Amino acid sequence: MTARVALITGGARGLGLSIAQVLAERGYTLLLVDRDEAVYATATGLGGDSGGVTGCVADLTVSDDVERLVEFVRGSFDGLDVLVNNAGITRDARLGKMEPEVFSSVIDVNLLAPLRLTFALDSSFRDGSSIVNMTSRAALGNFGQTNYVASKSGLIGFTRGLALQWSPRTRVNAVAPGLVDSAMSRAMPEDVLGGLVAKIPAGRIGEPEDVARAVAFLAGDESSYITGQVLTVCGGRSISA
Amino acid sequence: MSTHVLRGSDPSDADELGAALEVAFRAIKNAIANDDAVVVVVPSEDLLGHRSPVGAAYVNALIGMTRAVAFEGARVGWKINTVAVPSTSELTDRQAIDAVAADGLTGQVLTLGTALVGRLIP
Numbered sequence: 001m002t003a004r005v006a007l008i009t010g011g012a013r014g015l016g017l018s019i020a021q022v023l024a025e026r027g028y029t030l031l032l033v034d035r036d037e038a039v040y041a042t043a044t045g046l047g048g049d050s051g052g053v054t055g056c057v058a059d060l061t062v063s064d065d066v067e068r069l070v071e072f073v074r075g076s077f078d079g080l081d082v083l084v085n086n087a088g089i090t091r092d093a094r095l096g097k098m099e100p101e102v103f104s105s106v107i108d109v110n111l112l113a114p115l116r117l118t119f120a121l122d123s124s125f126r127d128g129s130s131i132v133n134m135t136s137r138a139a140l141g142n143f144g145q146t147n148y149v150a151s152k153s154g155l156i157g158f159t160r161g162l163a164l165q166w167s168p169r170t171r172v173n174a175v176a177p178g179l180v181d182s183a184m185s186r187a188m189p190e191d192v193l194g195g196l197v198a199k200i201p202a203g204r205i206g207e208p209e210d211v212a213r214a215v216a217f218l219a220g221d222e223s224s225y226i227t228g229q230v231l232t233v234c235g236g237r238s239i240s241a
Numbered sequence: 242m243s244t245h246v247l248r249g250s251d252p253s254d255a256d257e258l259g260a261a262l263e264v265a266f267r268a269i270k271n272a273i274a275n276d277d278a279v280v281v282v283v284p285s286e287d288l289l290g291h292r293s294p295v296g297a298a299y300v301n302a303l304i305g306m307t308r309a310v311a312f313e314g315a316r317v318g319w320k321i322n323t324v325a326v327p328s329t330s331e332l333t334d335r336q337a338i339d340a341v342a343a344d345g346l347t348g349q350v351l352t353l354g355t356a357l358v359g360r361l362i363p
């Protein structure tokens with residue numbers, strides 16, 4: 001049997017890297033896409049000389065880059081089994097201080113780029129394929145993140161609409177992580193981070209692997225009867241007081 | 242407090258979606274700066290993606306915007322809600338305002354019509 005092919009955006013580091021590690025362990029052939037050239041080293045580090053992991057530099061907000069990427073996919077693989085729309089950014093500001101350009105720049109990366117890439121890859125998806133969109137618990141609302149919340153909530157809407165449109169060929173789901181141990185969380189003052197962790201019923205911050213395993217579940221056949229859903233991976237934070 | 246009623250557009254691709262969201266963001270930001278309450282009226286079919294993926298992305302992004310703004314302004318009394326109605330409905334601005342008039346109601350999605358009864362809560 002040939003290996004299943006997965007494309008992960010934002011695969012150079014952070015959650016994208018963790019997702020890549022888990023999918024590599026499960027035997028997927030991987031294409032990691034990132035605007036950061038570090039993606040080449042990440043791919044080499046994960047795949048060694050096996051040829052099973054390829055890095056590709058592309059800014060997913062640039063249409064020429066997306067076209068090049070789509071051609072690369074068509075030329076390199078028979079088809080695509082998994083797409084993980086993981087690349088994302090934050091540019092926080094209170095509403096009164098958030099300029100429209102700052103609002104739209106986050107919408108561009110977190111919502112429009114996944115939408116454009118997904119549609120551009122339409123003809124590459126194989127029967128039984130799966131898309132996992134990386135949204136966030138913050139889609140329920142968060143301080144100083146009107147742009148981010150709108151983008152992630154919009155991505156949930158896209159997930160549901162596309163799940164209906166592309167069924168039964170392709171399943172489309174979303175993962176919504178809460179606070180995850182990352183460069184961003186480690187940069188927070190200790191007391192602020194402690195306060196946030198105290199609100200998590202699970203009693204600890206999320207690990208990247210917690211999120212990666214949820215993505216792998218939705219990517220694979222174990223979830224073959226699940227589509228149009230959001231799996232919230234937040235240690236219970238979204239239901240706590 | 243007067244109320245600004247925002248009726249969304251109907252974007253059909255990513256370019257139109259980005260433009261429509263920025264228009265909505267500017268309108269909401271201006272309304273809040275003027276101390277107005279905000280009601281966003283959206284087609285209920287788009288809550289769960291019954292018409293198109295782009296329509297669903299748009300309407301859910303608007304809902305996200307209202308939730309974030311409500312969250313940020315909860316302590317200082319900002320009031321912003323979403324009213325979802327079937328696209329064939331002729332809900333007036335007055336009816337939309339009255340539907341979410343209760344004190345303390347903010348950051349919520351109120352769905353009018355029966356088509357989504359028994360479906361996922363957006």
Ligand SMILES: NC(=O)c1ccc[n+]([C@@H]2O[C@H](COP(=O)([O-])OP(=O)(O)OC[C@H]3O[C@@H](n4cnc5c(N)ncnc54)[C@H](O)[C@@H]3O)[C@@H](O)[C@H]2O)c1
Nearest residue numbers: 010012014015034035036059060086087088136177180182
């Ligand atoms: N870390 C968390 O706590 C957390 C929580 C909830 C959701 N998320 C979401 O998970 C995803 C990954 O987050 P992370 O913490 O790993 O972030 P990160 O910043 O560590 O990694 C994001 C990657 O995306 C890439 N990227 C950004 N814009 C791009 C573009 N235009 N084109 C191509 N690549 C681009 C970056 O170069 C980077 O490598 C994001 O969508 C984020 O919103 C993260």
